[in-house]
Amino acid sequence: MKRLVVYQSGTGFTRQYAMWIADALSCRAVDLKQTTENMIREHEQVIFGGWIMGNMIRGLDKINKMNPGHLYVFAVGSTPDDIVDTVEIKELNHLGDTPFFYMPGGFRFEQLNFMTRRMLKILKRSAAKKENKNPQEQYMANALGTSFDHSDKKYTEPLLACCLKDSSPV
Numbered sequence: 001m002k003r004l005v006v007y008q009s010g011t012g013f014t015r016q017y018a019m020w021i022a023d024a025l026s027c028r029a030v031d032l033k034q035t036t037e038n039m040i041r042e043h044e045q046v047i048f049g050g051w052i053m054g055n056m057i058r059g060l061d062k063i064n065k066m067n068p069g070h071l072y073v074f075a076v077g078s079t080p081d082d083i084v085d086t087v088e089i090k091e092l093n094h095l096g097d098t099p100f101f102y103m104p105g106g107f108r109f110e111q112l113n114f115m116t117r118r119m120l121k122i123l124k125r126s127a128a129k130k131e132n133k134n135p136q137e138q139y140m141a142n143a144l145g146t147s148f149d150h151s152d153k154k155y156t157e158p159l160l161a162c163c164l165k166d167s168s169p170v
């Protein structure tokens with residue numbers, strides 16, 4: 001089974017997950033920027049991971065345009081896995097029946113540019129002011145503007161099991 005992991009990462013969390021997955025599946029992990037349509041065509045399973053911005057998975061459009069045969073998608077965000085709305089993310093990103101997995105990343109606040117840091121601080125303030133916050137707003141009011149790392153190799157396990165199940169003989 002020829003597999004390829006492709007990722008788009010801004011501050012390194014998605015890259016780390018891509019490396020863990022590629023290591024477990026004994027295949028290569030490549031940055032989306034270095035990926036060509038020929039590379040995608042040569043692989044039976046393509047596992048794509050992108051970081052989440054405003055619930056949208058970065059890089060997903062580009063990988064879809066390359067027409068991967070059997071695509072698996074993982075997305076990395078800072079929202080804790082017990083409050084993230086994966087149904088909404090799937091819908092917004094038009095994932096349909098594509099196997100989808102959410103993996104918690106974190107924030108490397110100091111690596112973000114000035115404008116992004118400013119925008120996050122504004123979002124934090126407006127979430128903090130809101131009454132009757134839902135869990136997502138409560139999390140934003142507490143966590144935005146700080147650095148933290150919630151990534152863990154264990155979050156790759158459901159995706160690995162799915163890829164291996166699909167390639168095992170029946």
Ligand SMILES: Cc1cc2nc3c(=O)[nH]c(=O)nc-3n(C[C@H](O)[C@H](O)[C@H](O)COP(=O)(O)O)c2cc1C
Nearest residue numbers: 009010011012013014051054055077078079105106
């Ligand atoms: C502008 C911006 C918007 C973001 N929007 C979301 C979001 O909607 N949901 C979420 O869970 N995380 C969101 N995040 C957090 C990132 O997805 C998180 O930091 C992720 O771990 C980054 O992965 P990377 O290190 O591979 O770039 C956002 C971060 C930034 C900078």
